[in-house]
Amino acid sequence: MPTQSPALRVVVIGGGIFGVSSALQLARRGADVTLVTEGSFAAGASGRSLSWLNSSRRRSLPYHHLRMAGIDRYRTLAARHPGLPWLRFDGGLTWDAEDGTNEIAAAYAYERSLGYDSTWLQADEIAAATPGVDPRTVTSPGAIFNPGEGWVDLPSLIRHLLPAFEAHGGHMVAEAGPARVETANGRVTGVVAAEAGRFEADAVLVAAGPATPKLVAGNGITIPDATPVSLLLETEPVETQLRAVLNTPRVAMRPTPRGTLVLDSAWSEEEVVTRPDGSHEVRQSTLDGLLAEASKVLAGNPALRLARYGVGPKPIPLDGEPVFGAVAGIAGYHVAFSHSGATLGLIAGELLAEEIVTGAPHPMLAPFRAARFG
């Protein structure tokens, strides 16, 4: 009788989009997967993300290609489930400040050179391309409209993926407390979670969001990061025609499945105060200021009221590029740590799972190994 080799035991640490997406793809490929997360699912950056699906402006070409593959997988998901209220491809509109930093002309030329779908519009042409914007706030060089961009609500996506993970035999362990990776003789042996105990593993994927650099440092792995504190506001439901993701000098925003808007910006993030104990203080003036900036760019300038906000670290590697895949020197040890985790969420899970199960490095992930940091 032919003997069947036992399934590869993989423990995934982190219940954000990278962990959940990878766990599902691993289970689909026949691995015996345990997904362990400290608190509830989507409790980290994935629960307070703008989640603009894009590859706009300039970055390395391998990163651009990975992002385009990421958008492709969302398009497939949208085609398989028409009408999902939490995944939309209504485009992105962006303009820059009215000063010497304005890069709209150069960004447009670069995007066109890559074949990225990009249209350069003057203020009075915007309404015909995408509704809901007050053209008076668009600066004189005009705006770029990218019709192929979109947005996803990550908590909804995670809720969509988890039942499929369970249906493929995956084990979910929420409220596990902080987990760490155990190694012996140059390979991973298991994961120990403070509240949930020990799980044997042939392979481990650390996808702990902003906590990843600290967690892997416990195993002697260096991932330098430039993780800032971020702030995402959600409004009460608002009457607006806005469909696109907006990126403007003073505010970025998108619609949500709840009829609300979510907003963030660089300046409001910088105003968050981090106390010595690591907790964050958000000033009322910052919240009011961001709501006012959002109102200015919306047609009709509706009054916006705050429903809730999320504050916390936004995972960003030091050089801005993703960190994906096997770690040199410890067999079976894999990581996923990146900004733009919304855009990359589905493709990263797919390629990481393929690598873990087959052992064959994927060429699209080759530029993004942790080993580049030495």
Ligand SMILES: Cc1cc2nc3c(=O)[nH]c(=O)nc-3n(C[C@H](O)[C@H](O)[C@H](O)COP(=O)(O)OP(=O)(O)OC[C@H]3O[C@@H](n4cnc5c(N)ncnc54)[C@H](O)[C@@H]3O)c2cc1C
């Ligand atoms: C304000 C903001 C705006 C953003 N805008 C965009 C955008 O427009 N487009 C885009 O593509 N991306 C955007 N991003 C980035 C994107 O949201 C993130 O890259 C992505 O959500 C990260 O997912 P993750 O799975 O790596 O981490 P997380 O979602 O943080 O998940 C990690 C999970 O691991 C758990 N955990 C941590 N430590 C441990 C431990 N020791 N043991 C067990 N569990 C642990 C946490 O509780 C958490 O649930 C934005 C992010 C923020 C915050």
